[in-house]
Amino acid sequence: MRLPSVLQPGTSRVRSGQAALYSTMALQRSHKLNLLRIAVLLVVALAGIKFFFRDSLTLQLHKHISKDSAFWGDTGDSSHQSQAAEVHPAKITVPRQGPRQQFPKDLSATEMRLVHLDLKGAAPRVSYLEQLFPLLSRLGANGILIEYEDMFPFKGELEVLKSPYAYSEEDIEWIQQLAELHKLEVVPLVQTFGHVEFILKHAKYQHLREVERFPNSFNPHVPDTLALLKVILSQVMEKHRRSSWIHIGADEVFHLGEGKDSRNWMSHNKGDTGTMYLNHIKEVLDFISTQYQGLRVLMWDDMLRKISVGALQESGIAKRVSPVVWFYAPDFNAEQIGQFIAKYVESGFEAVWFASAFKGTTGPTQSWPPLSSHLKNQLSWLRVREAMPRFAPLRFQGIVLTGWQRYDHYSVLCELLPVGIPSLAICLQTLVNGGFTEQTRRKVLEVLGFQSMQLEQSTCEGRGVFPGAEIYHMVEQVNRHLKESITKMLEEESAIKGWFSPYHRKHQFGNPRNMESFGSKVLKLHDDWESFVRDLRAHLESIYFPDTVEEWMEENINPYLDPLQDLVRDYRAIIRLNAQPKAP
Incomplete structure (x- = not known):
């Protein structure tokens, strides 16, 4: 602490000895007073530090391994029990802290359009987000919903949750600064009930599963489930102090009510899964409202659809959270959606959100988004939006354009984000303009740098100038030609089938005269695709981390290219033998 400067004595003309003595005494008193002030300030500072960093509460989690605890599987499986017994109980440290100050903005009068970034797979490098955010803003988005999952830089006891390629704390701050620069509200999404495979797959948290065999959902009856969630929410919100909303997920809580603890609870309390849910x-909302005053909360609505109005009213959650109603089908039943919305009005909810999709909802292995399907989904939501005045006083707050990258933590990758950009542009501009008008089409073509688009064929013609356009075009070539061209060569080329069959290759038996009749075509096809794949890999590596590149190549390239590479390897080896006798 910087010491206050000592006041200098005045230039008095009094020369008497008494005046000099008084001056000396005053100076000494000033020194003592300043020292006393410093001591007081140090005591106050130490007290403050002790208050904010006082001892944390450490909860010891226990996993009981017994035959009675088994609900799924063979209770006599001793190998499984032995493995589980070796797991060390996790220690969850729940910080004791007062309310944290948030700095939310008043966006209640703003109709939000959030673009969902699903980072549970193929999370892009921050350098790609630097290019993406200006595009999102230009297309009409005013926010991003970031589902970090294992890409968040968890620390301390949670460090096991993060991917080896997780963003750094500096990355998280830079992402928010980029978003603010382009007028995009950042809404973090933290799953708090279902879809927590990235947590419950780890040995130290397996005993928090609702059903022991499945990592999908939390057991809500174990106190340490909430303790863990408090730590996770605290770490995420500590890095999102400027956010106005948080999304707590809570969708698709598979197997809720099937675990032993849940069945016991329902039996003793005459309750049901809806009440448990x-x-x-409520416990999650209690923590958020206590610790982060002013922070508004969103949640997926599918589990609420099954719960009665009376139960929703009695719970009191309607004043504390807004449901996000999601439907991804191209032509869904608007009347059915109206029934859900009417139910939320009666239950007392004050605001509602919608969720459409621009990719990731038409099949777990989909690699190319069907433009027409996603456009129709937006048009269906616009019809629901037009009907909202019927549901007053419920207020429509905004829509999330979801772009799922995986169906869940264990599934393969869906369409890559650069491949989904044209679909996203069409969907966003359709919502902005209230329909897919000629103005919408022109704007999309202008912003993306295309000359034309064919919705039914899901294609766009032209070079493209958006971030990742090269990957868009190269993935299109993979989808259209890779499998077809190689399959045609390997399975339909009569010379290969007649003179270079699997039997010939196994016994290294071939006549160069016959082999050369197809060799040049095979080698050219191989070299062309090898060159193409090298370029594709380079472009992927500029946007994605190594694990994503390898996974995408394994799923989309290798199944077709590997057989061609094997054939070329055998061709080169056997033709060098110069028609030798058949190998044994």
Whole structure:
């Protein structure tokens, strides 16, 4: 601490000895007073530090391994029990802290359009987001919903949750600064009930599963489930102090009510899964409202659809969270959506959100988004939006354009984000303009740098100038030609089938005269695709981390290119033998 400067004595003309003595005494008193002030300030500072960093509460989690605890599987499986017994109980440290100050903006009068970034797979490098955010803003987005999952830089006891390629704390701050620069509200999404495979797959947290065999959902009856969620939410929100909303997920809580603890609870409390669900949600909301005053909360609505109006009213969650109603089908039943919305009005909710999709909802292995399907989904939501005045006083707050990258933590990758950009542009501009008008089409073509688009064929013609356009075109070539061209060569080329069959290759038996009749075509096809794949890999590596590149190549390139590479390897080896006798 910087010491206050000592006041200098005045230039008095009094020369008497008494005046000099008084001056000396005053100076000494000033020194003592300043020292006293410093001591007081140090005591106050130490007290403050002790208050904010006082001892944390450490909860010891226990996993009981017994035959009675088994609900799924063979209770006599001793090998499984032995493995589980070796797992060390996790220690969850729940910081004791007062409310944290948030700095939310008043966006209640703003109709939000959030673009969902699903980072549970193929999370892009921050350098790609630097290029993407200006495009999102130009297309009409005013926010991003970031589902970090294992890409968040968890620390301390949670460090096991993060991917080896997780963003750094500096990355998280830079992402928010980029978003703010381009007028995009950042909404973090933290799953708090279902879809927590990235947490419950780890040995130290397996005993928090609702059903022991499945990592999908939390057991809401174990106190340490909430303790863990408090730590996760605290770490995420500590890095999102400027956010106005948080999304707590809570969709698709598979197997809720099937675990032993849940069955016991329902038996003793004459309850049901809906009550269990609401009790857990209330605990999560209690923590958020206590610790982060002013922060508004969103949640997926599918589990609420099954719960009665009376139960929703009794729970009191309607004043504390907004449901996000999601449907991804191209032509869904608007009347059915109206029934859900009417139910939320009666239950007392004050605001509602919608969720459409621009990619990741038409099949777990889909690699190319069907433009027409996603456009129709937006048009269906616009019809629901037009009907919202019927549901007053419920207020429509915004829509999330979801772009799922995986169906869940264990599934393969869906369409890559650069491949989904044209679909996203069409969907966003359709919502902005209230329909797919000629103005919408022109704007999309202008912004993306295309000359034309064919919705039914899901293609766009032209070079493209958006971030990742090269990957868009190269993936299109893979989808259209890679499998077809190689399959045609390997399975339909009569010379290969007649003179270079699997039997010939196994026994290294071939006549160069016959082999050369197809060799040049095979080698050219191989070299062309090898060159193409090298370029594709380079472009992928500029946007994605190595694990994503390898996974995408394994799923989309190798199954077709590997057989061609094997054939070329055998061709080169056997033709060098110069028609030798058949190998044994």
